[in-house]
Amino acid sequence: MSASPAPIAPPAPAPAAALDAKPLKRATRDPWYVRWTLIGLTLGIVGLLVAVPLASVFVQATAKGLGVYWTNLVANADTRHAVFLTMVVAPVAVAMNVVFGVAAAWAIARFRFRGRGLLITLIDLPFSVSPVVAGLVFVLIFGLQAPLGLWLRDHGYQVIFAPPALVLATAFVTFPFVARELIPVLEAVGPDEELAARSLGASGWQLFWWVTVPNIKWGLLYGVILCNARAMGEFGAVYVVSGRIEGQTDTMPLRVQKLWEGSDNPAAFALASVLTLLALVTLVLKVVIEPKVREQTAAARTAAE
């Protein structure tokens, strides 16, 4: 498998002899009216589809003034609990997927074994499962109609309609994120430094913490950020398993929906604005980290040559 180099901007055409530069320039450049139409269309598309909705979230959240906005966020115990619950469920699910992602990437990127291709395909499987179906499968296993659910209840464990099911459903839908980011990074970095550390007598864990982790840290962070964004925003899967018990199993997105159902629009938008801010922070981090991931894999590749 030849990994294609990171996409870089095409080099600006060198100003060749002025004589033939003109027709060639015309060959790769669109007429001005096409350019302006397409730029206008792009601004219109992104504006209408993304920018206006984003702006509208904050406008509607603060429509009744910043004081009301703040009260909407902090005064309601159920809303506070929803924020708390999301801050617990998302990190646990992300942590589970990080451990899996590292383990799977290590096996897939460093070794060849039978069924490797199948494993790579299976990692993507949860992406193609509808979130509602993802929630349903856990209801089928842990619900009180199921033997396991009954047994667990009799022994004092509540899974469905409780945080454990929220974690499971969230982990399911965010399952591929970390592994998908790590496999190409680990492959690009290559095993040479690890082999060297090994020959110098490093133990398995020393090698992992001192050689592998520093080499993949940006890719890992990138995967964690994407995974976390999806985990905090997940709706369909947690909707099914939560039972939507107010003040108990409502995460932030579920709480938004409930406030909206109750026609409390300012409160719904206030909470939605927090989620939107988290999404914007995610995107900023993504823009910052992306070049570092590319740098790290590119540096590793030139070092290997």
Next chain:
Amino acid sequence: MSGVSRRALPGFGLGLGYALVYLTVLVLVPLAACLVKAASLGPSEFLAAAWTPRAIAAYKLTVGTSLAAAAVNVVLGLVVAWTLVRYEFVGKRVVDALVDVPLALPTAVAGLVYASLYVPNGWIGQFLAPLGIQAAYSRLGIVLVLVFTGFPFVVRTVQPVLEDLDAETEEAASVLGASRWQTFRRVILPMLVPPALTGFALAFARGMGEYGSVIFITSNRIFETEIAPMLIMTRLEEYSYAEAAAIATVLLGFSFLLLAAINYLEYRSKRNVG
């Protein structure tokens, strides 16, 4: 980039073992449980649960709105990708970053804000209402939010291909006498078809499963604006677990076909490029 010997580096057994156990417990067993539950029905009961007129209407709506949204996204995505790669303009980096918003924004927020924008007295709905267009609480509304959630896919699959396109190809076409439009039609566009198709499939798959944004903007009328995941929810709330599993199985079938199609498309485009 071949693998190393299992003796040279440690952790093969631990890594693979843990990955397999986690995958099995979290993903494979639950999905199997759904299939087993659906299979407990027997063929005729299965059809009676998953192939009713109401269910078929829900599948059609789910597939239809997802297809429509994905098709719209191919057009929008090609325009946006082309502009972002080929032209320079003020605010280009911001626009480029905004393209990723639908991937990061929770779908519930998207549904909430779209519903509020497109109701007849909303920011955008007020201009549509006089034209007789009802965007919120209609099928059009579902397509709208699906266009939003699937928007980044075509842009992000087409963009790198456009970036890698070297100017020489276009120059050659021009030197050989092709007009700019002919160059685009005959030289550039064919190269954009595979990535656009991949983006289409990804957006389509995303739309098929979408729930969070849709429930805000649909009226949830049976036969009219009820998508398949909603029908599953309804069955669950009636404690009809096996029926819910049967409908979920049909959806899973669709998903796996799509996954296979996407893998095939990616494999083909990789082979063409490499």
